[in-house]
Each structure stands twice: as C-alpha cells, then as structure tokens.
Amino acid sequence: xxxxxxxxxxxxxxxxxxxxxxxxxxxxxxxxxxxxxxxxxxxxxxxxxxxxxxxxxxxxxxxxxxxxxxxxxxxxxxxxxxxxxxxxxxxxxxxxxxxxxxxxxxxxxxxxxx
Amino acid sequence: xxxxxxxxxxxxxxxxxxxxxxxxxxxxxxxxxxxxxxxxxxxxxxxxxxxxxxxxxxxxxxxxxxxxxxxxxxxxxxxxxxxxxxxxxxxxxxxxxxxxxxxxxxxxxxxxxxx
Numbered sequence: 001x002x003x004x005x006x007x008x009x010x011x012x013x014x015x016x017x018x019x020x021x022x023x024x025x026x027x028x029x030x031x032x033x034x035x036x037x038x039x040x041x042x043x044x045x046x047x048x049x050x051x052x053x054x055x056x057x058x059x060x061x062x063x064x065x066x067x068x069x070x071x072x073x074x075x076x077x078x079x080x081x082x083x084x085x086x087x088x089x090x091x092x093x094x095x096x097x098x099x100x101x102x103x104x105x106x107x108x109x110x111x112x113x114x
Numbered sequence: 115x116x117x118x119x120x121x122x123x124x125x126x127x128x129x130x131x132x133x134x135x136x137x138x139x140x141x142x143x144x145x146x147x148x149x150x151x152x153x154x155x156x157x158x159x160x161x162x163x164x165x166x167x168x169x170x171x172x173x174x175x176x177x178x179x180x181x182x183x184x185x186x187x188x189x190x191x192x193x194x195x196x197x198x199x200x201x202x203x204x205x206x207x208x209x210x211x212x213x214x215x216x217x218x219x220x221x222x223x224x225x226x227x228x229x
Contacts, residue, residue: 033217041221043204045218048216102148106157108156
C-alpha cells in the first residue's frame with residue numbers, strides 16, 4: 001500500500017486556470033505538508049497542517065490555498081495559474097508537529113503551466 | 115534561521131569506490147539533520163537522520179553520516195558505490211520554531227556512478 005499518495009501525477013494546464021492537487025496518507029500521521037520543487041530541484045516548504053489546523057504558512061501567493069478536510073488528507077488549490085507555478089509539488093506527512101519525526105513524501109505532482 | 119550548505123552540486127565516482135557527499139549546517143542550537151535521496155522522477159526517501167543521539171548515524175543501503183559539531187558538518191558516506199546509488203541527495207535541517215516541523219533543504223548533490 002502506498003503510504004503517501006498524490007493525484008494527479010502530471011497536470012498540464014493553461015495560464016489563468018484553477019487546479020487542485022490531492023494528497024492522502026495512510027500512515028496515521030497527524031501532520032501534513034506541501035513542498036514545491038523548482039526546475040533547479042530546490043525544495044521549499046509551502047504549508048503545514050496539524051490535525052486540520054494550519055501551522056506553517058510560508059511566503060506563498062494567496063492564489064495557493066491548502067485545505068485539510070481531515071488529518072489524512074491535504075489538498076492544494078491553485079487559482080489563476082501562472083507560468084512560474086510550473087514545478088513539482090510534493091506532499092509529505094509526519095507523526096507529530098513539535099517533535100522531530102522524519103517526513104514521508106509522496107511521489108510528487110508535476111505541474112506544467114503553458 | 116537554520117540552514118544547510120551542500121558543498122558540491124555534482125559528484126562523480128566509479129562503481130565500487132567510496133562516496134563522500136559534503137554538508138555543512140548553520141544552527142543556533144543542536145539541530146536535527148537528515149539526508150534524503152531522490153531518484154529520477156521519484157519522490158524523496160529518507161536515508162538517515164541525526165537527532166542528538168549517536169553522532170555516527172547508519173542509514174539504509176549502506177550509507178552513513180557523522181555529525182561533527184566542531185566542524186558544523188554532517189557528511190554522507192558510503193564505502194562502495196553501486197550503480198543504483200545514482201540520484202540526487204539532499205541534506206536537510208529541521209526547524210521546530212513556531213510548533214511546526216519545518217524542513218529546510220540544501221540545494222542538492224547529484225551523484226553519478228560510472229562503470
């Protein structure tokens with residue numbers, strides 16, 4: 001069974017569109033994250049949720065809105081897509097916020113904005 | 115803020131020879147450090163972690179890393195490289211400020227293994 005899964009794996013869309021990426025974890029973790037990996041493979045955290053509560057919100061355009069319906073799911077909705085949003089987006093989960101547990105990553109969603 | 119610096123963007127070794135990937139960290143207190151590996155078009159996999167226990171940390175696939183506070187280093191090593199080790203490696207520091215567990219990634223080292 002996949003521990004952290006993301007859908008879709010690939011997403012190609014045009015500028016100005018709105019799209020969502022879904023993430024699910026079956027590890028029983030209570031903290032989930034979104035990371036963005038740019039074309040130079042640099043990874044940067046965007047958001048983190050603990051038990052459906054937003055606890056990390058980095059400097060990200062407000063066109064990006066995470067939503068956590070329950071602690072096993074964390075979705076990322078992006079409005080008015082721009083060329084610069086093209087990247088690989090990774091979801092991750094860990095056991096508990098505030099304690100350093102390793103994070104488990106999903107396979108990534110490659111978003112291409114044309 | 116904590117940070118990590120990976121000193122080499124590319125490392126090339128021959129199969130069967132040792133691997134050394136270098137990482138220095140900057141932290142105002144005792145950090146938690148990780149090495150992650152990313153194979154082409156794949157997600158990230160944890161290789162090993164240091165969380166203030168033993169300074170020599172053993173990970174998966176024969177990798178290990180040594181935490182050296184005096185040198186602020188956390189270099190990754192493997193005695194004998196295998197073709198399957200070719201991948202991107204990230205040194206990572208954990209920041210627990212604000213109640214969250216935020217990972218800060220280095221810029222990555224691409225490891226190439228040649229026959």
